[in-house]
Amino acid sequence: MAGKFHLSILLLLAALLLQLFDTAALTDSDDFAGLQALKSIWKNTPPNWEGSDPCGLGWEGISCANNRVISITLASINLSGQLSSDIVKISELQTLDLSYNTGMTGPLPQDIGDLKKLSSLILVGCGFSGPIPSSIGSLQQLVYLSLNSNGFIGGIPPTIGKLSHLYWLDLADNKLTGTIPVSDGTSPGLDMLLNTKHFHFGKNQLSGEIPSGLFNSNMTLIHLLLENNLLTGDIPSTLGLVKALEVVRLDINSLSGSVPENLNNLTSVQELFLANNKLTGVLPNLTGMDLLNYVDLSNNSFVATDVPPWFSSLQSLTSLIMEKTQLQGPLPPSMFSLPQLQTVAFKNNRINGTLSFGSNPSSQLYQIDLQDNLIDGFTQRAGLNIQIVLVGNPICDEGVTESYCKIPEPSPPTYTTPLENCNPQPCTEDRVSSPSCTCAYPYTGTLFFRAPSFSNYGNSSIFASLQQNMKASFKSHGLPIDAVSLSNPTKNIDNYLLLSLQVFPSGQDYFNRTGISAIGYMLSNQTFKPPKEYGPFYFIGNSYPYFAGLQASSKKSSSGIIIGAAAGGSVLVLLLLMAGVYAYRQRKRADTADKKNDPFAAWDSNANSGGVPQLKGAKSFSFEELKRITNNFSELNDVGSGGYGKVYRGTLPNGQLIAIKRAQQGSMQGGLEFKTEIELLSRVHHKNVVALVGFCFEQGEQMLVYEFIANGTLKDSLSGKSGIRLDWMRRLKIALGAAKGIQYLHDLANPPIIHRDIKSNNILLDERLNAKVADFGLSKPMNEPERGHVTTQVKGTMGYLDPEYYMTQQLTEKSDVYSFGVLLLELLTARSPIEKGKYIVREVKQAMDTGKEMYNLESILDPIVASSPSPRSVERFVDVALRCVHESGESRPHMSEVVKEIENIMEAAGYNPNAESASTSASYEGHSKGSNHPYSNQSLFAYSGNYPPSMLEPK
Template sequence: MGSRILVVLLVVSVQILVLTGQPGNQDYAALIALKNQLQNTPPNWVGSDPCGKSWDGIVCTNSRVTSITLSSMNLTGQLSGDILSFLELQTLDLSYNKGLTGPLPPSIGNLKKLSNLILVGCSFSGPIPDTIGSLQQLVFLSLNSNSFNGPIPPSIGNLSNLYWLDLADNKLSGTIPVSNENSPGLDMLIHTKHFHFGKNQLSGQIPSQLFSSNMALIHVLFESNNLIGNIPPTLGLVQTLEVVRLDRNLLSGPVPSNLNNLTHVSELHLSNNRLTGPVPNLTGMNVLNYVDMSNNTFELTNVPPWFSTLQSLTTLMMERTKLQGQIPVALFSSPQLQTVILSNNQLNGTLDIGSSYSSQLQLIDLQKNLISAFTRRVGGYNNELILVDNPVCQETGVTENYCISQQSNSSVEYSTPPNHCLPVPCSSNQISSPNCRCAYPYTGTLFFRAPSFSNLGNLSIFTSLQKSLMLSFQTHQLPVDSVSLSNATKNSDDYLVLNLKVFPSGQDSFNRAGISGIGFVLSNQTFKPPRNFGPFFFNGDPYGYFEGGVSTSTKKSSSTGIIIGAAVGGSVLVLLLLLAGFYAFCQKRRAERATKENNPFASWDSTKGSGDVPQLKGARCFSFEELKKFTNNFSEANDIGSGGYGKVYRGILPSGQLVAVKRAQQGSMQGGLEFKTEIELLSRVHHKNVVGLVGFCFKQGEQMLVYEYIPNGTLKESLSGKSGIRLEWIRRLRIALGAARGLQYLHDLANPPIIHRDIKSNNILLDEHLNAKVADFGLSKPMSDTGRSHVTTQVKGTMGYLDPEYYMTQQLTEKSDVYSFGVLLLELITARNPIEKGKYIVREVRQSMDKAKNLYNLHGMLDPTIGLGTQPKGLEKFVDLAFRCVEESGAARPTMSEVVKEIENIMQLAGLNPNAESASTSASYEGESKGFDHPYSNEGLFAYSAAFPPSKLEAQ
């Protein structure tokens, strides 16, 4: 009988261990299915806890998989329908794995929370499933550089949050879908900024319905397809456009006369079509850099006057466009001009380049025209000039260089020079980096689809690109020592092509987390090149030099045995430990109870959730050694902020996730019970407008909190101009709404409800999309069921934001946060400190107001960056809301739920969608950083107590 009981206990223990030892069983099963479907998955994909053990490329939240990023992993195989199990998945990036083949499973439409679907540079084929239109949260859809065929799914038109749509370089066919009463279409994507459809087999006309004046498009790239018919006049209505590529199609008819309404367009490509009618008039397109209308059948036309008026023009290409007459000398004096190609036309008369030609001018190609003479000037233009097959070169005995057949150079042997060092000889496949260190670099090719320059000999432009790349990798805490660019070439698609090498830091090769992080920065368009490079994509090469890698066969053959062995062995071990430790546990129970009175962590096993230990929801317990490693030994280079509590360090987890580690200094640490209460509280807070707690450390005399890393710093830094981010009226409205929603969540939906108690601009952080996130819960107080109306507590907060009623009564309520939020609203519109030179912002704005006048007569107090010239809609209602929030009596103030609704109404009044993203990316920010190099100021993420005496309160 005893042996039977033991067997039953063993079986039950195995089942319990397998079921309870796997956070997110459904996701674990799906990961195992994914692993069995693919070859070359990371070798650390072993064990039964992908979230707790940090499998490479896997990021979890609350024990559910939220991100899979496996770019350039040499993966091979196909995706199966099991992918539908990742119900919490937000990011899927499998880019640069040429071995990934087969169709995209229709079950991908079940991933309702997916916001980033990035499959660049793989070998997927078959039709794009129509179910992709079910992914309502999708922001990035990048399927370019594969072999997808069939039509563009009309259902993509349902993706109302879509920002980036890239289906280029596939085998897609059929017409461009637009909506009708039975079907959605791409014309519904009014918030999408990128239409990238080049290098496919699309046919039919470009529907006039595709474009409208309420679209936010900045890139329309339809090059190299089989599109026919006219360019629709509705294109001229999309005044946000910056790049237009319709070249290499079969388009016909005249160019719409309203094209010059597109005054923000910098690159215009209409070449290699069948366009007719007069050469279009581009007068007024004053930011136009690059124009190519070559190889069309326009009417015989004299050189248009606008050639000489576009002061930003770098490149003018009008080959075979039936131009006639003499070239005006003023054309060559445009200050940015680099290249003029007007060959195969009927230009005549005398060529005079003049003496005030552009200093950047490198190429003038006028071959096969009717030019009869060339005026030379002493000290004049002496760069490349081609006049072959003109009468000026047909006289006997002419030997001028410009009369000799030549081909303009479309490439340059550029390579990043060493950084003040001598290159070293390297063994095997290692390469000497710009810092003269031998390593195995990650390599690939950058393709720029519409650069605004044509002079590849200007090496300074590549230096700026190199610096921009390096800064992006450093900002994301990637282990990159240096980057190298080489072999700049213009290919047959008029793309600028550059070879990229990325060298590892502190080692001779990258690990998988490093490669995945670099790949994601490039595939997700996180890297923003200098503006003159235009839209780009990257194609990474397979990386074969991973640190500590093991063979696929070893990994595959051992994984199942490891899982089963670990489960059975672990079960036996658990039983033995239970039997052996039962007596000791009973004897020590009384002593442990006494110990917990002084140290609530004494019996805390963070992998369990019983007894008096903190009940955590997703927060991870880190060891001191782990955080020491993640922050590079808490180095000064990783120090990103400090305050009364201690310091904040930037760190990077093995998964590639960036974190901010808040480390208490000796003397400022809370008691164990308070620290336990704080992390237990924070672990329950999960909202997109609240900074998330990743984990903590309470070991070796340390108290540390690990938060998600927010790249664009505090609202305070942006309002002061320190960050270089320009906050115009629309962005401020979105930031106000985001902060209000975060605070509403704390008040109404958190369990238990939370009063923040320190709302201020230093505690509102801005992510990469300028979404506001409420931060710093060091002073927060939970509201119990019995104390829902108020909490009597010592007064704490920050001068200028503190609720006077709370100070006088010491009774803390949710309306105390509302008061602080009202001060924040006034700070948002004035960019002034709450207390500045002894003056209190609430009193100052109130005294300046005159509701009978425009903008309440606050012109002198409003921050000029808001953009007063545009008369910000809803500003008066915004001010009214702020003053309702700072009413003297808390009962007279609105709830945060009411505040949220009012801000949403104000946004709708301003013609904005309250549910749209704050900003696309950092690319849309204006201005450059002014010494801003980290997101946490001296006060960021730190709270301060303030038991203010009456004299200080009166100063408010």
């Protein structure tokens, strides 16, 4: 009976397993092999890392998309081992975060550069060592590179300079040596990181001078942290070119020479640390740096200087630290009236006279340390609660007993998050009472703030604000937390503010691994943004030993283990049968999936069309679907036509308006162009690039399905065909939107894309007149080996075509820049690029006179532009256009520069570059009752043959 019972149970389980096998999706085999290899060399991996389907079974710390592993986040779970080359088998990996696992040791594998999709490599607070591999420079999609608080040695790889998308670069708190690499024409360097906001290199052993070539005016850098290294030489004057800087820490080095006079060009800097160097010359003049909160120039060798007037002019100042800086003379009472001032520390100088706070001292003042100066008088004020230290001054001669003549007893500030209107209860074991008075096992660690703008750590309200901010941020991201507690603010030897952090779970007294990794990831990848006054920070989490299930019972029922002997043979046969059926169904399902997911099964790769397209999200429509959506392609839905074919309007079942571009028989695109447009548009997603919804490739048809763009082409609006009046502000807005779309194609698309056919017919305007770049039939993806240029057959549109590209057949991103410059001139003049035999570029250059208003172009400009209320903005716009159509591609700006310049033009003219154009298209004066779609007869007048050179000269 027992054998029959167990056999029945097994048969039922077998049926369930077969059903499961029939419906489950399997993780990619290479991804599974990579995870299995890592699991074999890592200790303390999550217990649910079992089975052969990490995506389907929900392995903790693993995130997937389309059965490919795209993320591994395993922070603070006491993981140990090494990061082997097996990681590169997971080729779609985008995020790798192993932070706060000190047991992760050894070097990073050299072939980590093969993870081409990786955008976040975050290994904070581990035990990794060895040199940082140069192959990291191959991770072209990398946005976050956080390797701080490890044991890396060697130099900073110059190849990091190739990471054009990098936003966050943190190599601090390692053992890095050597100089800071800059490019030299043959090798890359960190000066190429124009989009990187954060250089965090403190607490290493970097040596040599700070290269003058490290900085340039195109950088968007906001945090420069080089503190606590072995740097020597002068502070380069080029530092003053980086206008975006907000935090500068060059302290605790051996820098010498005078501080550059142009340092006060950095008007956005809020924290400036130059202390503990060998700087000489006069004290720097910081006049104009009105956002400065914290200034520390202590322990340098400046020449003797009277107290400068800029001390009293910096209205944002909270902390002025000038110990041992050769200051002399009296302190002006006006300095103490600065509204935010908290700390004045002028130890070991030659300050003299009488100390007076004036009539209106700051209510924030809490500490004034003037030890070892020459002060001989003090005008006290009643009611001030300020710690004043005058030890070592004449006023404190022997026998004086005033409190300010005594070294104060150290009293470190205390803070603990207050209780939330509850009574704490005693907790058993290692559990802790939270601010909500529940007992739980908190996740703990330390927050390190590298440059806080305040110095009064006894102000509890500022920490309460941080605690509330952090709790709200965690909850807004759906993390399972009940409360956050901060405590023990301290200042360490590196001048960092440290805070102890406890995060308490919600609904139970422990976190699982997913919860811990999610919290750790929010802190390691800087998703959590503290209030601005805290400045740059990092977090070091402690391992979390309280996961549920670690002490699971080992008791098992003997009746669940013993199986009757009579059932043994049957079970074996059943398992073999299951294996056979499973293998058959898996192969059948794989074949079905291949057919279902391959809309190009009939694609003829030998018919000059290349391999089967690789798609990312575009839907394959059947011919019958599109026939039904367009009412059998009726004339009523015909909204445009061209040499390629016709465009039809339709509505999807979900209500989305679409435009269907249908090639006419005999005039179809070549297979390669059709494939290119599908592949490129399916992987680009930007608000200023027209979105591809899908395509149809069956029954001899080639059709592309786009989002419907209500207001047609820019060409139609400039020519008056659409009835939309484009004033100067709207033209600027359109130019900015188109520039952003092209910049996205050049800098952020993967791979980067050269459009090759930028023109007014390929800029579409939606219902709010937002510009969208369209028509990718001639576009060229630029894979890594081709980033400089690619030699290719010349294609484009007459009048917009780059002469350099035409002459050399070498296509670069600057070819699009030239075409865009022509487009800008078209916006200015409302003329076609070639009109009545005249070329717009040549006409503008010949008519220009920079000594006259609007450059004497009134006769060429469109009357709407000529009547602009901001003539200077028109002139600057002309300047940008002419830079774009420069004869030499090298002399043309990058699209990122063009975007920035147009934004500056708009702001200077009083327009908001981020504002919406209008509520709807109907709000535009003269808006026509009908709408024409972009694909008119003119839109496909594209070049693929020979133009006479005279038509292409930009002279």
